[in-house]
Amino acid sequence: MMRIAHISDTHVTTDAAFKSYAYDLIINEINLKKFDFVIHTGDVTNQGLREEYEHASYALKRIQKPLVVLPGNHDARNVGYELFEKYIGPLNGVYEKDDLVVIWLDSTIPDLSDGRVGGYKFRWLKEKLEEYSHKKVKIVAAHHHLVPLPDTGRERNVLFNAGDVLDLLLKHDVTLYICGHKHVPNVYKIENLIVVNAGCTSCRKTRKGDVNSYNIIKIHEDGKVEVTIKRVTGDRAERLFEIPKQRIFIPKGKRILRIVQLSESKVSDRVYFRERILENAIKAINEKYKPDLVIHCGDVVDVGIGRYYEQAMEFYEKIRGDKIVIPGHSDITYLGYDLFKSYFGEPEIKEMGDFVFIPILTAQYETPIGVVGRIGQKILREYLDEYRDKFVTVLMHHNIIPIPRSRELGFLEDGGNVLKILTSHEADLVLTGHGGNAVAIKVENTPIVNSGSISWELHRNPFGNSFNLIDIYPTMVVAFEIQATWGSRKLLGIWKIKTEVPWKD
Template structure:
């Protein structure tokens, strides 16, 4: 395979107003034209307000780029019915660009007059069909405007794709190499399993984050993997290189060190949606068949924070044998639940079991599904991860950190981007979450993140049904299974090798 060199720019926000920095745009374009790029990808917000005069100006400026060019529409381009002008002045809203051993599939993720994004039913079907049609290509790249996973330093975490979990699952299933996006004016690179998620910052807009400067990304694809360089106009560069993991299937060696049962959303109540028999059967199987070292409940123990529901829940969870950690979900602290949770289950505290440490994080807020750890909580989490660096660190929280399939992303943490950055930069060994009613498991950078589905609530989003997770930690790897709570059938969620230099081994 020949090397592929791509210039990734985004969020130029071309306008006649002071928001547009024309000199920054010209500097980046001049660099692109003088370097041996095979392709330029612009991931949206070409204009600032989607107005005709902006598109006319943008059409002229875009022509300064003397390389093959793919341009994706952004939410600012779709303002004022600008999506129609985009097709007239810039190009198609979605399409396919083929090269020797690869393909770029780009699509419109915008919703008119909203900052949020969505790859809706027909577009999702189209993307799936294209990924299947080009499955023979060694390199598969998907480009859209909106980001797939939370970004650090973006303030309140919003404007992600509404169906980010479904899109992420689709890309992972079809072994996509690279996802390119922009939107939040923050350059960032994550590896999610073998998918590289490449976020470009803003090329020529005054609205940068945290005093940053304008930038673009340089993407080099080789036989070995993907290297992304974030190049700022100051000349500063930072790079990340990701090589695919081979082989995909691992066999554990050595003894099992720990077994965790992870559950969530039991939602104990007297409503018909609470499946009492399912929870009873699951607890029996956990005690008699799976015999874990610890049971972790990632929130929504009860359906509402009232006393009779807590009394019922206590009757069930008193039967669970051994160590337990229970963190509250948003349902648990509704009404009187904040006081009742502490009365019945206590304040979640850090627990050490030999070489393992469990760090519970409180993310639930009163009367809303939206969670927050907060700046104080973030500092505490950073401090704890550093303090226990010599142990196998397991972070426990209710809200999901990465998008979950089948779930509209209204349950994100407000500060998910910063929390995810703390988790990944500290190379946290394992993170367990439990919001959204569906099971998922992905490794972001070097950190596996596992979300539990609902164990006993009928209103879930999991095609596998009510379930709980078994997580086995060996000397050289982590293996996660999902167990169907009624029938006991299982499926593999993930297998991840443990880095050999971990001190506790």
Template sequence: MIRIAHISDTHITGESAYKGYAYDLISNEVNRLNFDFVVHTGDVTNNGLREEYERAEYELKKIRKPLVVVPGNHDVRNVGYDLFEKFIGPLNGVYEFKDGVLIWVDSTIPDLSDGRIGKHKFRWLKKKLEEYSDRRIKIVAAHHHLVPLPNTGRERNVLYNAGDVLDLLLRHDVTLYLCGHKHVPNVYRVEDLVVVNAGCASCRKTRRGDVNSYNIVTIHDDGKAEVTIRRLTGEEVRAEHKPVRPKLFVPRGKRLFRIVQLSETKVSDRVYFRRKVLENVVNLINDNLKPDLVIHNGDLVDMGIERNFQKAVEFWEKIEAPKLIVPGHSDMTYLGYELFPEYFGEPETVSMGEFTFIPVSTPQYETEIGVVGRFGQKKLEKEIENAENFKVVFMHHNVVPIPKSRERGFLEDAGDVLKLLTEKGVELVLTGHGGNAFAVRVERTIIINAGSVSWELHRNPFGNSFNVIDIYPCMVIAFEVQATWGSRRLLGVWKLKGPRAGGS
């Protein structure tokens, strides 16, 4: 068993922003309790100034346990990255412990709040994960958050290449990702990866009137991870996650439902629109796949002009199965706000047998950035609560980062929306932004993104594609289908819990 104290965002300075008494309370408690080592995930200082580093060096010595410190965006202000190495230690490194390894990575960009694990550091991280692939426990630590966080206002400063980093960690069976940055404590299970954000240990800038806190992380010999968010008020919030084993599932019972998921058809006169590919997909759907429902996750047209919508309707009407659609950001350009509802109607919640399909319209006029909004979240929450059966929420914008797509806060309230979806027990979320297929389970919510089905300017090495999602009594299986050849690639298999799991 390994026990870790996780602190972050001390923001040590001579100014009133720093709460020295809070830091002393936490450091004394850490020294008193049984921890194998301590991880500080950045923003040690407030402005990266020399006098702050001099004080930080003194304050950090109060922790009398092995200590790993990761640089944060405040630490690299004013060329503070040079001072970090002088007063604290290396910006990137490896700490080995019994049965495991901790790899920390500098995710900062000088003088910006945004984060990035760039090409060279990404390759270094990949090499280290391969080098220590035999370790039972693999921990990666960086300053910036990996998945959107609730209660942070507008979602921003997630790693620019968060999707690539998340994919890398999942592929290498990383146990734990530790980070800070947004001053919000939070724990998510993403497949078998436990993503742990720390709140701020000793800074006055907390969210929603919260208090200072730190995390206690315990990894047991059976792989179970326990995380306790411990606030200075004495309040504790616990989360527990155990890896899913075995990984191989066999469907039991008859298939309940089949969904074909499309996105980014981008119908237009432009050379980038692959008309023949889309015609082939329509034939595949009608002749071979025969789904119970086709869902289009937006960007039906390239630009919101009447000529494009007229052509899109021709394709849409050729699909013989029942169909649902939500608008994407390109659908809302020019006259799209008027034309989309005229040609396709306003998205509405639909029930089909044991399944309820809840649309969320996220695009905003003339921008790639989407939003659900506080009003929209309340409406969504009510619709989820009113649905007593299998709930499928579908929208255009992403709620988790997508590989090979730069994250720039495309859904500006993604953190609050993701928390709503997971806490309310939504079984399946379908999105369609970013031009690449990706699927992952966060907590008990399966999230599947569709790539571009017929637009040449995509980001998918598999080519133009769409997804087929089969729902069984005990599991969900998702395949990506290559739009030209019809070949398949498994996106994921997830076991269902609850009434449909057949008692398992």
């Protein structure tokens, strides 16, 4: 068994921001226990100043284990990234031990809190993952987080290309992604990737009255991964993950429900609106796919004015059967807030036998940034509790997982808390529609499916304009992306349902 100590955000400085007693307590504990090596995921110093690096260099030498240290955004301040290499070590690198490899990255941007794995560095990471593909355990370490975190206030300071990085890690069967940055310990399983955030080891700034902590990662010989959040108070939070082997799932039983999910039609008279593609897609939806329910996840029109809504209504009245339409940020610009309700109505909860669909409004006036809000979060929790005996699908416009080929700005400003609510309450399915690209990822037990643009030319999808087809069987959910022009399909994901859905005639 391999034992790893994961520390982060020590923020070594000469003032009270650095809690030296917490650092001493945690380092002494690490030295006394049987750890194979230690990883520090950045913010070694508080301001990247020379005297802080001198102090930090001395403090890190007290760790009596092999040590990997990578820079954080605070270390890169004041051109501190050059001092990092002088006093600490290389900004990027590889550490090997037996059948394990750690690839660490400098994700910082000088003088910004945000992060990025830039073009050349992204290519380097890909090359290293290919070079060490034979390793049984692959760990990628960087400072910045990949997915929104709970209890961090306003969601910002993510990796700008988090969607691309996450996609790369999943494609190369990376075991662990470990990071720090937001001073909140958290563990998620994203498909078969375990994402481990560290709290802060010795900084005064903790969140929500928490205390300093570090993570203990144990990698067992049978492939299981155990993560423990160890606080200086002695409190522990433990999780054990079993990484399953890749298997092919075959749907069993009769299909229970079929959903067509679309987004970003952006109906208008602008050249970017592809009217013919939307017409063809609607014809295919009606004649070929014949869904039980059509869900539009926002940005129905390009701008919230009357003639665009009239035009959009002409299109969507052609779709047969049940529909749910929720507003996106472009829908409520100008007069759109009132026009949306006049044409499409206020989105309401819809029950269909054993299934319930819960729309959550995230769009705000005149900004692509969305929010659920504290009251909205409370309502979401209440709905998930009320309908826990049904198959619950939550509908939103804004994405809560990063989208490949998109600059991630934390488009849902309270996305960390919303994601935690959805996963902790085990929502059965989440459908979103922001970002112009189709992607589907399971976080914990909750599949999250984002729709690409059905008829807007300014999208980010190499597959072209598309919509999603989601089939629900008694034991699994299957999601396909359908190319809106030619009808070709691509598998987005297959996930087992946590509780078998009964079939009702």
